[in-house]
Amino acid sequence: MEAAEIEKIPSGSNIKNQLSLPASLGINIFFIVYSLLCIVPLILIIMVSISDESTVVREGYQFIPSKFDLAAYQFLFKDATQIFRSYGISIFVTIVGTSLSLMIMALYAYPISRSDFPHAKFFTFFVFFTMLFSGGLVPWYLVYVQMLDLKDTIMALIVPLLVAAFFVLIIRTFFQTTIPVAILESAKIDGAGELTIFFKIVLPLSLPVLATVALFQTLTYWNDWFLSLVFITKESNITVQYLMYKTMLNIQFLANNSTAAAAIIAAGGTFKFPSETVRMAMVVVGIGPIIFAYPFFQKYFVKGLTVGAVKG
Amino acid sequence: MKKMSQLRIFRKYWMFYLMMLPAIVLLLLNNYIPMFGIIIAFKNINYADGIFGSAWSGLRNFEYLFKTSDAWIITRNTLLYNSGFIVLNLVFPLSFAIMLNEIRSRFLAKLHQTIMFLPYFLSMVVISYLVYGFLSDQHGYLNTSLLPALGLEQVQWYFTQEVWPYILPIVNTWKSMGYFTVIYMAAIIGIDDEYYEAATIDGASKWKQMTSITIPLIMPIITIMTLLQIGKIFNADFGLFFQVPRESGVLFPVTNVIDTYVYRTFLTVGDIGLSSAAGLLQSVIGFALVFFSNWVVRRINKDNALF
Numbered sequence: 236m237e238a239a240e241i242e243k244i245p246s247g248s249n250i251k252n253q254l255s256l257p258a259s260l261g262i263n264i265f266f267i268v269y270s271l272l273c274i275v276p277l278i279l280i281i282m283v284s285i286s287d288e289s290t291v292v293r294e295g296y297q298f299i300p301s302k303f304d305l306a307a308y309q310f311l312f313k314d315a316t317q318i319f320r321s322y323g324i325s326i327f328v329t330i331v332g333t334s335l336s337l338m339i340m341a342l343y344a345y346p347i348s349r350s351d352f353p354h355a356k357f358f359t360f361f362v363f364f365t366m367l368f369s370g371g372l373v374p375w376y377l378v379y380v381q382m383l384d385l386k387d388t389i390m391a392l393i394v395p396l397l398v399a400a401f402f403v404l405i406i407r408t409f410f411q412t413t414i415p416v417a418i419l420e421s422a423k424i425d426g427a428g429e430l431t432i433f434f435k436i437v438l439p440l441s442l443p444v445l446a447t448v449a450l451f452q453t454l455t456y457w458n459d460w461f462l463s464l465v466f467i468t469k470e471s472n473i474t475v476q477y478l479m480y481k482t483m484l485n486i487q488f489l490a491n492n493s494t495a496a497a498a499i500i501a502a503g504g505t506f507k508f509p510s511e512t513v514r515m516a517m518v519v520v521g522i523g524p525i526i527f528a529y530p531f532f533q534k535y536f537v538k539g540l541t542v543g544a545v546k547g
Numbered sequence: 548m549k550k551m552s553q554l555r556i557f558r559k560y561w562m563f564y565l566m567m568l569p570a571i572v573l574l575l576l577n578n579y580i581p582m583f584g585i586i587i588a589f590k591n592i593n594y595a596d597g598i599f600g601s602a603w604s605g606l607r608n609f610e611y612l613f614k615t616s617d618a619w620i621i622t623r624n625t626l627l628y629n630s631g632f633i634v635l636n637l638v639f640p641l642s643f644a645i646m647l648n649e650i651r652s653r654f655l656a657k658l659h660q661t662i663m664f665l666p667y668f669l670s671m672v673v674i675s676y677l678v679y680g681f682l683s684d685q686h687g688y689l690n691t692s693l694l695p696a697l698g699l700e701q702v703q704w705y706f707t708q709e710v711w712p713y714i715l716p717i718v719n720t721w722k723s724m725g726y727f728t729v730i731y732m733a734a735i736i737g738i739d740d741e742y743y744e745a746a747t748i749d750g751a752s753k754w755k756q757m758t759s760i761t762i763p764l765i766m767p768i769i770t771i772m773t774l775l776q777i778g779k780i781f782n783a784d785f786g787l788f789f790q791v792p793r794e795s796g797v798l799f800p801v802t803n804v805i806d807t808y809v810y811r812t813f814l815t816v817g818d819i820g821l822s823s824a825a826g827l828l829q830s831v832i833g834f835a836l837v838f839f840s841n842w843v844v845r846r847i848n849k850d851n852a853l854f
Contacts, residue, residue: 252747252756254649262646263655269643270662273721276677277665279688283680295691296680343570346563353556358567363854365578367778368834371826372809373819374584377598378576398573429562458670461785465814479672480790483679511686518676525668533664540726541733 277522284308284516288509307512311520317470317478318520325475328392329456336397336452337445344403345433348410359407366400376465391466392474396455402448409444410437447539450532457525479521482514585830588823608824617808621825625804628715628788629780635720637773640727645757647728648735660732664725671786678718678791705795711802718791719784730772734765770844774852777840781833782806805829 254262275298283296287304294300311318346352347359369375385391414437422432438445463477473481525532557564584598591604612618643663650656666674681688682704690701704710742760751759762769783804792802805825813822845852 252743252753253651254753259649259651262649266647266650266655266659270659273662273665273725276680279680280676291686295686296683296688297692298688339569339573342566346560346567349563352560352563354560362570362574365574367837368582369578369830370581370584371823371830372806373813373823373826374581374587375577376813377584377587378580382580383576394573395577398570398577403570429566433566454668460670460672460790465810476670476672479676483672483676483793515676515680518673522669522673529665529668530661532668533661536664537660537729540729541736 280515281519284512284519286512288512291511304509304512306509307516308520310509310513311516317473318475320471321473321475321478324389324392324472325457328389328459328474329453332393332396332456333449333452335393336399337449339397340399340403340448341406341438341441341445342433343398344406345410345437347403348407348414350411350416359404362398362400362403379466386466387469387472388466389472392459392462392472393456395462396452396459399452399455402451406441406444406448409441414440443539446535450535450539454525454532475521479518482517585823585827587819588827590820592819604820608820609828612821612824612828617803618825620800621803621805621808624801625781625783625806628712628804629776629783631716632719633773633776633780635716636723636727636776637769639720640724641731641762641769643724643728644731644735645761647732649753660725660729663728666722667725669722671784671790674718674722674786675790675793678714679793682714705793706797708798708801711792711798715787715791715802719787722787727772730768731765734768735761738764766848767850770848774840774844778837779833780836781829785810 253259279296279298282298282300283291284307285303285305286297286300287302288306290300290302290304291297343358343362347355347362349355379391379395380386385394418436419432422436427435458476460474460476460480463472463474464480467473467477587598588608589603589605590598590601591607592598592601596602647656647659650659669677679687682690684690684701684703684705687704689704694701702710704714738761742764743756746756746760783806785806788802788804788807789810792798795802805828809822809826809829812818812825841852841854
């Protein structure tokens with residue numbers, strides 16, 4: 236490797252301060268083993284999902300089954316209405332939730348980042364306090380179900396996650412530390428209103444922190460199943476995560492929702508479907524998008540976390 | 548600066564209030580109104596009369612909660628698991644970060660970091676499937692392949708209490724490893740190389756460098772990460788304790804935590820009073836704990852405190 240590359244390697248990399256060869260080798264092997272431990276469970280699930288059902292029943296879940304079969308996927312997609320609908324809801328909730336929440340949090344973070352705003356301290360505490368104390372699940376649930384009447388609505392999957400105190404404070408700190416007050420003042424002298432300053436100057440200068448928070452919120456919304464568990468009973472509003480949970484709990488749920496089952500019975504066949512492999516196929520289908528987005532996501536996550544950690 | 552009257556402040560900064568309005572409304576709905584709902588814990592709720600119309604019951608809900616064995620079990624589980632998680636989330640990611648930093652090939656270090664980060668991106672539902680793939684009584688990889696190969700007896704994992712105090716911390720650490728490792732790694736990279744050069748000239752061993760340079764210099768970030776977790780020590784990761792054990796009732800003595808208990812007594816059993824009492828206890832003790840731990844840190848080093 237070129238010298239320039241080596242120089243980029245962080246601390247402890249000067250030539251005199253290297254680990255001995257065996258120690259270095261040991262660490263390398265250790266990390267290879269650990270990395271394997273991180274992907275092996277996923278590989279197992281994928282392998283089971285493309286296995287032949289009777290082989291799975293006989294041999295158990297195997298990394299390399301003796302017989303492959305795509306019946307599980309065929310079954311899932313024979314009537315994929317529920318899957319597509321759930322995908323649609325998950326995507327809608329994620330996109331709308333993330334963009335709304337980013338906008339609302341940034342709009343709140345900006346005034347409390349301004350040292351000349353006399354109530355900045357009060358409103359900082361107003362959001363910070365929600366990290367310290369909460370009313371608990373019961374009153375929270377009653378607000379959404381009885382006061383707002385949001386049970387079984389898509390709003391119930393979006394609204395509760397819109398404002399996260401931690402992210403508001405992170406955005407505020409970013410505004411405070413990276414946007415020079417001089418720019419704001421000169422804009423004001425030029426006659427720009429606060430809203431113009433916010434949209435034309437503050438937001439464009441804050442893309443790194445906005446991107447980081449957007450990623451975290453995307454993950455939060457996409458992976459959320461708790462709100463569905465608590466608020467959703469109608470099948471039409473079930474997200475992908477909740478669909479996976481239901482399938483895990485009871486394979487019959489999928490059968491009941493699938494006209495495929497009815498079609499099989501109507502055709503005179505006994506109702507039998509590859510239940511073990513279907514479960515795993517369901518999770519592969521559910522993981523789908525996050526795996527494809529993962530490498531892209533990961534890069535920015537690390538960047539975002541790094542900014543936060545160094546600032547400490 | 549002369550003190551402005553409230554009215555003048557409002558007139559001058561009205562746009563700020565307008566900008567903050569959506570978040571204020573949401574915080575009130577989602578956080579502040581439920582805080583007033585804690586009175587439910589002191590009431591004998593019936594839906595006909597509503598929350599305010601229902602009769603006061605004093606501390607009866609709490610008495611009832613503490614009469615059951617649940618109160619002790621869920622408090623113990625929540626505290627023990629979370630304390631364990633805090634230690635594991637410090638020791639392993641920190642040592643991983645230090646070791647990863649010693650890997651000479653930048654490409655390999657990046658690759659390991661990327662793979663390690665993967666579990667963090669998966670939802671608890673997916674994680675529960677991954678665990679099930681190994682532990683399923685009938686078809687799980689451990690029971691059908693690994694244990695027989697080692698000549699060991701099969702284990703009915705979802706019916707065996709003793710194993711879960713190990714499984715849950717393993718799963719939790721596995722999932723969060725990438726996240727914490729990146730944070731500690733970033734802090735370590737931020738350390739000036741000159742410290743290490745000077746130490747090398749003085750003949751300091753790797754171990755000595757770690758204990759007298761690396762760890763002291765990243766102490767602020769270690770403290771903050773730990774403090775944030777201590778603040779949440781009474782809030783269990785609902786997903787981990789609800790999804791991963793697959794709601795196996797046999798396992799409740801070792802998997803039931805305050806969060807899952809509150810959920811089940813409220814939405815499955817329907818006992819509002821009891822679950823509110825448990826929820827309030829959780830909030831109040833959690834609040835006290837944040838303040839206490841922050842106070843301790845402030846006394847040791849003011850700069851490291853959360854507030």
